[in-house]
Amino acid sequence: MAQQVKRAFRYRFYPTDEQAAELSRTFGCVRFVYNTALEERTRAWYGEQRRISYVESSAALTEWKKTEELAFLTEVSSVPLQQVLRHLQTAFGNFFARRAKYPRFKSRKKSRASAEYTRSAFKWRDGKLTLAKMAEALDIRWSRPLPEGAEPSTVTVSRDSAGRWFASLLVEDVIAPAPATNAVVGLDAGITSLVTLSTGEKIANPKHERRDRTRLARAQRELSRKVKGSENREKARRKVARVHARITDRRRDFLHKLTTRLVRENQTVVIEDLTVRNLLKNGRLARAISEASWTELRTMLEYKCAWYGRELVVIDRFFPSSKLCGNCGAVREKLPLNLREWTCDNCGVVHDRDANAARNILAAGLAASACGDGVRPQRESSRTGRSSVKQETQRATAGIPRRQAGEEANAAPDRRTGEGVRAV
Numbered sequence: 001m002a003q004q005v006k007r008a009f010r011y012r013f014y015p016t017d018e019q020a021a022e023l024s025r026t027f028g029c030v031r032f033v034y035n036t037a038l039e040e041r042t043r044a045w046y047g048e049q050r051r052i053s054y055v056e057s058s059a060a061l062t063e064w065k066k067t068e069e070l071a072f073l074t075e076v077s078s079v080p081l082q083q084v085l086r087h088l089q090t091a092f093g094n095f096f097a098r099r100a101k102y103p104r105f106k107s108r109k110k111s112r113a114s115a116e117y118t119r120s121a122f123k124w125r126d127g128k129l130t131l132a133k134m135a136e137a138l139d140i141r142w143s144r145p146l147p148e149g150a151e152p153s154t155v156t157v158s159r160d161s162a163g164r165w166f167a168s169l170l171v172e173d174v175i176a177p178a179p180a181t182n183a184v185v186g187l188d189a190g191i192t193s194l195v196t197l198s199t200g201e202k203i204a205n206p207k208h209e210r211r212d213r214t215r216l217a218r219a220q221r222e223l224s225r226k227v228k229g230s231e232n233r234e235k236a237r238r239k240v241a242r243v244h245a246r247i248t249d250r251r252r253d254f255l256h257k258l259t260t261r262l263v264r265e266n267q268t269v270v271i272e273d274l275t276v277r278n279l280l281k282n283g284r285l286a287r288a289i290s291e292a293s294w295t296e297l298r299t300m301l302e303y304k305c306a307w308y309g310r311e312l313v314v315i316d317r318f319f320p321s322s323k324l325c326g327n328c329g330a331v332r333e334k335l336p337l338n339l340r341e342w343t344c345d346n347c348g349v350v351h352d353r354d355a356n357a358a359r360n361i362l363a364a365g366l367a368a369s370a371c372g373d374g375v376r377p378q379r380e381s382s383r384t385g386r387s388s389v390k391q392e393t394q395r396a397t398a399g400i401p402r403r404q405a406g407e408e409a410n411a412a413p414d415r416r417t418g419e420g421v422r423a424v
Helices: 015-048 054-066 071-073 078-096 212-226 230-265 288-293 296-308 354-371 388-396 402-417
Strands: 003-013 111-119 123-124 126-130 152-158 166-173 182-189 192-197 202-204 266-272 311-315 341-343 348-351
Touching: 015 054, 015 071, 015 078, 015 111, 015 152, 054 071, 054 078, 078 111, 078 182, 126 152, 182 230, 182 354, 192 354, 230 296, 266 296, 266 354, 288 296, 296 311, 311 354, 348 354
Parallel strands: 182 266, 266 311
Antiparallel strands: 003 166, 111 152, 123 126, 152 166, 182 192, 192 202, 341 348
């Protein structure tokens, strides 16, 4: 059954000098309002142990506009300023719910320059978008059409570090589920092979950052030789940013194509719950792990499976997928990263490390899914214990002596320090 979802379509546009100046002023005012409101909330909390609500911040914004030194806030649209207060309220809500850290101040150089316009602050007519305080429509490059009959409810305008302008249009879209299939697949994430499927197929890691590493190093050397604050340094900085943007765009495009293919071809996709933040503590593999973008891969699989009526199963992070023999169920005591093939001491079967791990992941995911319990681990820390996938992990190692199984359970957390990462 088709479902209606909110979907964002991002397009690049080329503003005129007047539009660029207006948007730059808006970005500056948005950043100023956010930082000022955050400062007021912080002072009230630590000084008076009092929380400030969105209504109070909105009333304070009205008073700020009446002062002579902050009169410049009236020169831009009021909608982006109100929206950034709502974003700050959401940030504090996440903080008090222990879903995020304390909100941080926005930096002029490091933070993303953006402004959000709701329906009352822009005009959408005949496929042309005109923002508040502007006389002309934006010159948007329509790289793909919007859904037929869709009208944007929110428009977010942003400028990246490379100087490119983007407009993100949020619309209501109807997505039909993909045709049903009986295919299931398990995924083992790695570095040399970005993904190894339970079918034995290995999808190579394109390593976009490594391919552009020479170009990036040259641009960074040129930047380091420029005088701080000069125009030449700003040009060199944008050159470095363009190289980074090229790497990011190519990586995201590859991940979109890969995840779309996996979701369309399989009814059930099984992955493992990797803690990338802890894996990045491995100094030798941190750069390669960052380039692999496992977190972005999982995020794409999550929302695409939800869109197209597929099932995504996430097994426990401590499941010994690489050390477990898929033939007899024996668990190997140690498995160094440089050992890509290993022979089971119990049954003598020779295993490819990644393919065996992918098959074990699939078996554990299907077994856990058959229990009928929630098998997807929560992203937040759970106070109630382990998920049902952990119970299926115990079933997968049935028949192993307790001592050996206990040693494996104690050794499993090594995945957080990098032992569970595929070799480069």
